[in-house]
Each structure stands twice: as C-alpha cells, then as structure tokens.
Amino acid sequence: MNKITEKFYLSENVVRIALEAPEIAKKRKAGQFVVIMTGEKGERIPLTIADSDAEKGTITIIFQIVGKTTACLAALNAGDNISGVQGPLGNPTEIDNFGTVVCVGGGVGVGVVYPIAVSLRKAGNRVVSIIGARTRDLLILKDEMKKTSDELIVTTDDGSYGFHGFVSGVLQNLIDSDEKIDRVFAIGPVPMMQAICDVTRPYKIKTIVSLNPIMVDATGMCGACRVSVKGETRFACVDGPEFDGHEVDFNLLASRLRMYLNQERESMKRCRCGKDER
Amino acid sequence: MKGKKERETVHRQGMPEQDPKARIRNFDEVPLGYTEEMAVAEAKRCIQCKKPLCIGGCPVDVDIPGFIKLIAEGDFIGAARRLKEANILPAVCGRVCPQEDQCEKICVLGKKGEPVAIGRLERFAADYERESGNITVPEIALSTGKKVAVVGAGPAGLTIAGDLVKLGHEVFIFEALHKAGGVLVYGIPEFRLPKKIVEAEVDYLKKTGVKIITNTVIGRLKTVDELFEEGFGAVFLGVGAGAPVFMHIPGENLSGIYSANEYLTRSNPMKAYRFPEYDTPIVRGKNVAVIGGGNVAMDSVRTALRLGAENAYIIYRRTEVEMPARIEEVHHAGQEGVQFKLLTNPVEYIGDKDGWVKEMKCLRMELGEPDESGRRRPVPIKGSEFVMDVDTVVVAVGTMANPIIPATTPGLETNRWGHVTVRDENGETSRRGVYAGGDIVTGSATVILAMGAGRKAARAIDEYLKS
Numbered sequence: 001m002n003k004i005t006e007k008f009y010l011s012e013n014v015v016r017i018a019l020e021a022p023e024i025a026k027k028r029k030a031g032q033f034v035v036i037m038t039g040e041k042g043e044r045i046p047l048t049i050a051d052s053d054a055e056k057g058t059i060t061i062i063f064q065i066v067g068k069t070t071a072c073l074a075a076l077n078a079g080d081n082i083s084g085v086q087g088p089l090g091n092p093t094e095i096d097n098f099g100t101v102v103c104v105g106g107g108v109g110v111g112v113v114y115p116i117a118v119s120l121r122k123a124g125n126r127v128v129s130i131i132g133a134r135t136r137d138l139l140i141l142k143d144e145m146k147k148t149s150d151e152l153i154v155t156t157d158d159g160s161y162g163f164h165g166f167v168s169g170v171l172q173n174l175i176d177s178d179e180k181i182d183r184v185f186a187i188g189p190v191p192m193m194q195a196i197c198d199v200t201r202p203y204k205i206k207t208i209v210s211l212n213p214i215m216v217d218a219t220g221m222c223g224a225c226r227v228s229v230k231g232e233t234r235f236a237c238v239d240g241p242e243f244d245g246h247e248v249d250f251n252l253l254a255s256r257l258r259m260y261l262n263q264e265r266e267s268m269k270r271c272r273c274g275k276d277e278r
Numbered sequence: 279m280k281g282k283k284e285r286e287t288v289h290r291q292g293m294p295e296q297d298p299k300a301r302i303r304n305f306d307e308v309p310l311g312y313t314e315e316m317a318v319a320e321a322k323r324c325i326q327c328k329k330p331l332c333i334g335g336c337p338v339d340v341d342i343p344g345f346i347k348l349i350a351e352g353d354f355i356g357a358a359r360r361l362k363e364a365n366i367l368p369a370v371c372g373r374v375c376p377q378e379d380q381c382e383k384i385c386v387l388g389k390k391g392e393p394v395a396i397g398r399l400e401r402f403a404a405d406y407e408r409e410s411g412n413i414t415v416p417e418i419a420l421s422t423g424k425k426v427a428v429v430g431a432g433p434a435g436l437t438i439a440g441d442l443v444k445l446g447h448e449v450f451i452f453e454a455l456h457k458a459g460g461v462l463v464y465g466i467p468e469f470r471l472p473k474k475i476v477e478a479e480v481d482y483l484k485k486t487g488v489k490i491i492t493n494t495v496i497g498r499l500k501t502v503d504e505l506f507e508e509g510f511g512a513v514f515l516g517v518g519a520g521a522p523v524f525m526h527i528p529g530e531n532l533s534g535i536y537s538a539n540e541y542l543t544r545s546n547p548m549k550a551y552r553f554p555e556y557d558t559p560i561v562r563g564k565n566v567a568v569i570g571g572g573n574v575a576m577d578s579v580r581t582a583l584r585l586g587a588e589n590a591y592i593i594y595r596r597t598e599v600e601m602p603a604r605i606e607e608v609h610h611a612g613q614e615g616v617q618f619k620l621l622t623n624p625v626e627y628i629g630d631k632d633g634w635v636k637e638m639k640c641l642r643m644e645l646g647e648p649d650e651s652g653r654r655r656p657v658p659i660k661g662s663e664f665v666m667d668v669d670t671v672v673v674a675v676g677t678m679a680n681p682i683i684p685a686t687t688p689g690l691e692t693n694r695w696g697h698v699t700v701r702d703e704n705g706e707t708s709r710r711g712v713y714a715g716g717d718i719v720t721g722s723a724t725v726i727l728a729m730g731a732g733r734k735a736a737r738a739i740d741e742y743l744k745s
Contacts, residue, residue, distance in 0.1 A: 023499055037456055043548065043557040044456075068557055084456045086493040216548070216558075219454050219495055220680050221464075221520040222540035226531055233524065233531060238682065252531055255633030259533040263559035270554055 001081045005058055007074075010140040011133075013065045014108050015074045016050070021085045022057030024049070030119040031093030031210065031242055034061065035086045035218045038072045042083065045069050046215045046237070048112040049088060059085075062111030062140070065274070068267040075273035089218050090241045093208070097124040099182035102174065103149070104167050104196055105131045106188025110141050112210055113187040117148045120185075126150050128179070130170045132188075136161035168195035181205050186245060190254045197245040209245035211236045213256055228252050290392040291320040298613040302583045305468040305551055308610060309373075309398075314354070317402040321350035323387065324394045332381040332396060337730030338437075340364045342381055342396055349399055358407035361400060362416070366440035366483065367433065367729065369408060369475045370462060372401025375726045376604050408478050415485050419446035424743045427452060427510040429496045429683065432460020433725045434516035434716030436480070437732030438739070439488045445740050449487070450510075452494040457547055460518055461725070464543045467577050469584070470607075473546070497682035502690070502712060512711045512739045515698060516732060517683055519717035523676045525569070529627030530673070534561055534635040538574045538674035545581050560585065563670025567591045567638055569624060570674035571601035576611050578672040583614055590616050591666070595623040595643050595656040621645075621656065625663070627671065638668045677722050687712070697721055704738035705731060713739055 006018040024034060033048045051060040065074050076082065093116050101120050105113035110131045121127045129149035133139045134157045146152045153170050154162030163170055167188070175181065184207040186196040193209045200207045213225040213236050220238035227236050228249035234240065294310040295301075301308055312320065324346045332342045341360055348357035361368040377383075377397035385393030407413060424447050428435045431453035439449045457463050459476045484490060496502065496517075505513050522537035524530055541560070544550040550560035566582035568575050571594035582590045592611070594601060597620050601608060612618070621643040628637040642662035645654035679696035691699040691708035698707055698714040705713040715731030717723055 027499055041549070041556045043559075084493045086454070086456065086495065088498055089495065216540055216543050217455060217464075219520075220682065221522070222543050223522045223524065223537040224540045226524075228531060233526070252633070256531070256533055258632070259561070260559045263553065267554050267557060267559070 001083060002085045004076055004078055004080050004082065005056075006078055007076070010062065010111075011138045014062065014111070014138070014140050015065065016060060016062045016111070017073070017076075018053075018058045018060050019082070019085060020057055021059045021087075024085065024087050025052040025057050025059050026054045028052050028059065028088040029092035030095065030115040032088035032090050033218075033241065034059065035089060035215065036061075036073070036082060037084045038069060038076070038082045040083060042072070043069055044086075044216055044218065046089070046212070046218055048115075048210070050111045050115055062108060064108040067264045068271040068273070071268065071271055072273040086218070090237060091239075093119065093185075093242060095119045095123050100126045100128065100180055102171060102181050102184045103127060103129045104171060104184065104186040104188070104192075105129070105141075105145070106167055106192040107133055107138065108140070109188030109192070109210075110145065113185055114141055114144060114148070116185050116187075117145065121148050121150075128174065128181075129153070130155065130167045130174075132156065132167040132170075132192075134158065166195065167192060168199050171196060172199050175199070175203060175205075183208065190250055190257070193245060194250040197248070197250075201246055207245040208242050209248060210241045211243060211248065211253060212241070213253060214259065226256075288319065288323050290323065290395055291316045291398070293395075293398055298615070301469065302614045305584055307472050308469050311405055312398055312402045317349055317354075317399060318352065320395050321346045321399055324350070325386065327386055331384040331386060332394075335381040335384045337380070337726045338365050338733050340381075340400075345403060346394065346396070346399055349403060354403055354406040355410065355412055357403040359414075361403055365729070366437055367462075367479050367725075368400050369404035370433075370471060370479060371726055371729070372397050372399075372404055373471050373475075374466060374724075376724060378605065380726070408475070413482060415482075416444055418444055418487060421448070422446040422743065424448065424511045425450065425509055426739060426743070427505045427513045428516060429502075429513065430454075430460060430516040430518060430716075430718075431458035431480070431490055431492075432516055432518050432716065432728065433462065434728040434732040434735075435460065435514065436483060437729040438514050438516065438715070438736045440483055440486065441733060441736035442739060443483075443486050443488050445736075447740070447743065449489065451488060451490045452496050453490060453492045454495045454517075455547070456492050458490050458492065460516075463547050464539070465546065465574065465577070467542065467546055467581055469580065470577065495682065497686040502683065502687040502709070506711065511743050512713065514705070514732075514735055514739065515683060515707070515712065515714040515718055516716045516728070517680060517718045518728075519677045519679050519697075519722050521678045521680045522673070523678055524673055525624070525675060527624060527626055529629060529635065532627050532629040532635040533633050534563065534669055535627060535671040535673065536561075538568075538570070538578045538672050539677065541578055541672045542574070542581065545585070551581075551585060561670050562586050563668075565589045565591075565666075565668045566670040566672065567593050567624070567666065567668045568672045568674055569593045570676070571596065571603055572674065572676075573603045573607055575672075575674035576603045576607040578674050579616050580611055580614060582670065582672070583616065587670075591668075592616055592618045593622050593624060593638075593640065594618070594620050596645065596653065597621060600653045619666075623656065623658065624671075628665075635668060635671055638666045638671065640664055640666060677717075679718055679721075683718075695721065703731075703734055705735035706738060711742065
C-alpha cells in the first residue's frame with residue numbers, strides 16, 4: 001500500500017501525484033520508472049518518475065488519462081492508497097557533460113523529459129528545451145522547464161501559445177540557425193519521437209528516445225515490451241527504456257501499442273471513475 | 279490387516295476428474311482429489327518396505343511410508359504434519375511434482391504392477407489439513423539474532439525461508455512481483471494449481487514469522503551488497519530462470535505473438551481470463567498455436583482452449599516420445615481437444631496490414647542422429663514448407679536466467695548461460711555469504727528440485743551463520 005500525498009491537475013487530462021515510496025525516492029535516478037497497481041483487480045502500468053523528495057519519502061508521477069487505470073488513479077485524492085508501487089525500474093539516463101543538449105517534450109512526455117533536463121543541467125550542460133502540446137491548455141510544466149533550461153521554446157500545434165507548429169519544426173530551425181547540438185533527448189508520442197529522429201538523422205546528432213510499450217512485469221520476465229532496435233529484439237523494461245532513436249523501429253512500437261485497443265475501450269466504457277463528478 | 283497377497287491385488291485408486299467437455303469452459307481444477315475412503319484404500323496398498331526406496335527418489339526426503347501409514351490409520355492431520363516436516367508445500371507438490379520420475383518410479387509395487395499413488399496421497403493429506411483449519415505452526419528455535427535475505431518468493435525461496443525461520447533466524451523474502459509464489463503464481467494455471475492453495479501455503483509461512491516484502495526488485499531498489507550493509511548475515515538467491523526465450527525468426531514481434539511467460543502471467547496472477555472484471559486484457563484467439571512440448575506449453579495451450587480457442591495447436595519439432603511435458607499433462611491436453619502438430623517447426627510469421635499475426639510458415643521435420651541431450655535431433659525435410667492460419671501464437675520454447683542480479687552483484691560468477699555458478703550442492707557461490715539455488719543455478723527445472731536446493735542451502739547457511 002502506498003499513500004497519495006498530493007494531487008494536482010496540470011491540464012484537463014494530465015495529472016501529477018506524489019506518492020509515499022521512501023526507498024524508491026532515495027534510490028531513483030532520472031529516466032527510471034515505476035509500475036503501479038491501483039487495486040487488487042488492477043493491471044500493472046509503467047509510469048516514469050518525474051521527481052522525488054528523499055526527505056519526505058515521496059515520488060512524483062505525471063500521467064495522462066488514457067484508459068481505465070489512469071482514470072481510476074486520477075479519481076483518487078491525497079490521503080487515498082493504491083495497492084502497490086514497484087521500482088525503480090529500467091536503466092537511468094546516461095548523464096554526462098555533453099556540451100549543448102536539446103530536451104524535447106511533447107504532451108505528457110514533458111513530464112518524462114523534465115527530470116532528465118534537471119540532471120543534464122546539473123552535469124554542466126547547456127540545456128535548450130523545446131516543449132509542445134496540441135493547444136495552450138494542454139501545455140504542462142512550462143515554469144519548471146523554464147527554470148531548468150538555459151533556453152526554452154514553447155510550441156502549440158494550433159498556435160494558441162508560443163511558436164505555431166510542431167516541436168520537430170522548431171528543432172529544424174535550431175539546427176538551421178547553426179546552433180551546435182551535441183545530443184538530443186526526445187520524449188513524447190510515437191509520431192513526435194519519430195519526427196524528431198528524422199530531423200536529426202541527416203546531421204548525425206545522437207538522439208535518445210524513451211519508449212513506452214505495453215509492459216506486464218517490467219523486470220524482463222514477459223517480453224510484452226519488446227521493441228526492435230538496430231534490427232534486434234530488445235526489452236524496453238530492462239534494456240531501456242531509452243534507446244538511440246535512429247535505431248528504433250517506431251512503426252512496430254506503434255502497432256504493438258494498439259494491440260489491446262478494443263479491450264481498453266471496453267474497460268474504459270465500464271469504468272465509472274471520474275465520470276460521476278463531471 | 280490384510281495379508282500381503284491380498285493387498286497387491288487392490289488396484290491403484292483412479293483420480294476423479296472434471297469431465298473434459300465441461301472443464302474446457304472453466305478454469306477450475308481438473309483432478310478433484312481423493313475421498314477419505316479412496317485415500318485410505320490407496321494408502322493400504324503401501325507395503326511399508328523396511329528399506330523404502332521411494333524416499334531416495336524424493337529431492338526433499340519426505341518420510342513417504344510414514345505419512346502413508348498415518349493415512350491408512352485414518353490420522354490425516356498427522357499425515358499432513360509428517361509431510362510438512364520435510365516439505366513446506368505439500369499441497370503444491372502433490373499436484374505438480376513429476377512423481378512418475380521420482381518416488382513412484384522406484385516404488386516396489388511398480389515393478390510388477392502399479393506404484394502407490396504417492397502424489398495423490400500427499401495432495402489428499404495436505405488438502406485435508408488446510409480444509410480442516412486445524413493448522414499448527416511448528417516450534418521455532420530461540421532467536422539467533424541473525425538476519426537472512428531470501429531473494430525471490432518461489433519454491434526455492436519459500437522452502438529455505440521455512441527452514442531457516444525454524445532454526446531461529448530472522449528471515450525476509452524479497453519478491454519482485456506484487457504476489458509471493460514465483461512460478462507457482464505466474465506460471466502454473468489455476469486449473470492445475472488453484473491460487474488459494476499457494477496463498478494458504480504462503481500464509482502458513484508468514485505465521486511461522488517469515489516476512490515477505492513484495493514489489494521489491496533486488497538489483498534495482500537495492501543491491502545484494504546493500505543488503506549486507508543493512509545487516510543481513512547471508513543472502514540466498516532464488517530468483518528463477520524468468521527470462522523468456524524467443525526463436526528469433528521473422529515476424530516474431532507481430533501483435534498476437536506472446537512469450538508463454540507473458541501469456542500465463544496475464545492469465546494467472548493478473549486474472550485476464552476474468553477481464554473486464556479484472557483490468558488486464560488478453561487476446562482470446564480462435565486459432566492458437568503454442569510452440570514447444572514442455573509443461574509450460576501444455577499449460578499455455580490448455581489456457582488458450584479455456585479462453586475460447588476453436589483450434590488450439592501444439593507445434594513441436596520432435597515426436598511425443600521426446601516431449602519434456604509430464605505424460606499426465608499431455609494426456610489431459612489431448613482429452614480436451616488440443617491438436618498436436620508434431621515434427622513441425624515454425625520458420626516465419628506473416629502479419630496483416632495492422633501488424634497482427636495471421637499466418638505461420640512451418641517446416642516438417644524428421645528425426646536424425648541423437649544430439650548432446652541424448653534425444654534424436656530434428657532435421658528439416660527439404661521442400662516441406664506449409665502455412666497455417668493463426669491469430670495468436672505462444673512461444674514456449676524455454677526460459678533463461680534473468681541478468682539483473684548477476685549484473686548488479688560484483689564478484690558473483692555465472693556460467694556462459696548466465697546461471698549462477700555454485701561450488702557444491704549447498705549452493706555456495708563465489709561471493710562469501712551468498713548462496714543460490716533453483717532455476718537460477720540449474721536452468722528451468724522442477725518445483726521440487728528448486729525446493730531441494732533451498733533445503734540444502736538452508737543447512738549450509740545455518741552453519742555459515744553459526745561459524
């Protein structure tokens with residue numbers, strides 16, 4: 001059992017919660033994730049650790065309401081318990097002083113790229129961040145990203161805030177402006193990560209992506225999260241979750257993510273979490 | 279008492295079972311268990327050899343004639359307690375041990391007729407005790423003040439914990455998943471081993487004072503070295519061989535293709551067969567091919583049937599003779615309508631436009647010269663390629679060691695397969711105070727062999743802590 005100590009809506013469907021998990025809070029590093037179960041009949045879902053407070057013994061996770069489990073999690077409040085948190089899992093981000101790094105976050109992916117940006121800044125990098133969302137109301141962690149970046153560029157698909165367009169377009173402009181970029185970290189929806197990799201590939205700028213395939217045990221036991229990297233099958237849970245984006249088969253990732261679409265819809269339709277209050 | 283001659287003429291008591299037609303519609307247990315009368319009749323078949331061979335066939339040295347005599351006398355609780363002196367999981371072992379290759383194989387009665395049904399009697403006594411609620415906790419020795427960390431709550435870990443706690447040590451089991459039981463929980467289906475039985479055996483262990491900490495991945499949350507820093511005097515690694523093996527053939531990552539570990543984990547502990555009451559989904563395929571011929575393959579294919587498959591196939595590259603699965607499992611699968619495609623090997627999967635598996639390309643095989651395992655090597659027949667329609671595939675061709683612990687424990691030696699190297703049968707590793715046993719040492723084997731390894735390591739750790 002782990003108690004929720006804080007809950008905050010970052011946007012209409014993106015939620016930040018802090019959870020009691022003292023040992024994980026002490027141990028976790030940027031890039032790692034946890035698996036949570038909301039209750040006995042729940043499923044195991046992986047969520048990246050956005051932040052932690054070792055003194056308070058809490059970790060922070062940021063998630064988008066996309067299905068039943070996230071809807072139920074969002075319906076809980078400070079003081080409520082969930083049945084379990086397992087972690088930290090996955091390999092930490094490789095952090096070094098690379099020089100100038102660009103951290104790109106799309107949608108809820110900003111929550112994942114945020115702790116990486118914090119660590120990169122601490123390691124002495126010049127951090128340029130590009131964050132984007134479909135529209136102004138869905139932008140998250142703008143202030144936090146601003147604080148941890150030397151430069152922050154904000155985009156919206158509909159132009160309702162900041163640059164009008166996609167994060168990939170902004171990155172292209174940055175490259176065209178002769179900014180010397182040593183490494184790119186791109187986290188967000190699959191098409192966004194793919195687009196970023198397409199932008200950086202011709203310039204051979206190493207681009208790290210964090211993959212979010214479906215997982216069950218998340219300890220290397222089941223292979224649900226297998227992805228193809230450089231033509232080889234890897235498990236995102238133990239070999240990743242971060243990989244060189246130029247070597248990732250994004251089409252396979254996207255099609256495997258759709259495997260349970262029908263069941264996910266059915267589950268969501270039956271779920272009452274959050275629906276009654278609206 | 280009957281005379282010796284009369285006794286031998288009594289036939290081995292058959293096991294009542296759920297009808298195959300009914301049982302492929304549910305996940306309830308298939309064998310129903312002996313009645314008291316059947317158990318007593320079967321127990322009386324045991325001739326109580328002065329030098330019983332059967333005990334030598336048991337990896338944990340159960341006093342087999344002893345517990346059977348108690349059943350014959352009607353003291354079922356006494357029989358269960360006698361079993362538990364040597365075996366902390368009798369209700370489990372009575373169900374999943376390969377008795378036909380162990381105790382029953384060398385039972386004297388088996389030489390001329392049928393051996394005593396030792397496994398069924400073990401199950402009967404354990405079930406009787408559990409259902410009676412008349413469970414007593416064994417005597418615990420005075421506290422030694424020593425702490426032992428057991429990594430993995432599977433058969434090896436549960437056994438060693440039970441033994442060490444009785445000797446007065448403080449025992450903590452660290453389990454990666456949210457439930458204790460290891461393969462008993464994630465691997466073996468409900469219809470072969472009801473989960474309430476595993477829960478009862480785990481609860482019993484907790485009553486003896488063992489502390490079970492779930493959701494804790496050693497190597498990630500804390501390393502083996504950090505366990506020593508926290509004051510543990512010894513560490514036992516019983517983490518199993520949990521990593522799935524794939525065949526690395528084209529199309530293996532298409533949607534609808536599972537490892538047996540994933541398929542069974544979704545169905546067993548996550549209870550996907552009760553979706554949407556439980557949240558974890560599973561694909562309910564119509565044409566399901568399970569690749570492999572072991573117990574895990576049988577468990578998977580019988581799960582597929584229960585999930586509503588119209589055609590459930592076993593695809594195995596050798597013949598039934600070489601199948602590693604227990605005869606009983608193959609028999610049950612056959613009764614339930616599983617179709618065996620033997621001397622057949624998949625070479626490629628073909629997907630539809632959405633990336634979902636729709637066809638499997640196979641080759642027919644023939645048996646050639648024996649290989650290093652002693653079994654005749656399957657050789658592909660030229661030009662024998664054919665295609666089968668499938669919408670779900672479960673790859674059950676084996677498992678290998680999970681690398682998390684070796685990768686995070688400096689100085690822990692492993693062999694070329696990643697299995698932890700031990701110095702002797704006590705499970706001593708290359709690291710002082712670190713012991714290992716079960717599948718992480720041997721590679722995939724049986725529940726009872728892992729328990730035997732746990733038992734031997736318990737004695738060794740006890741001596742190590744006292745020295």
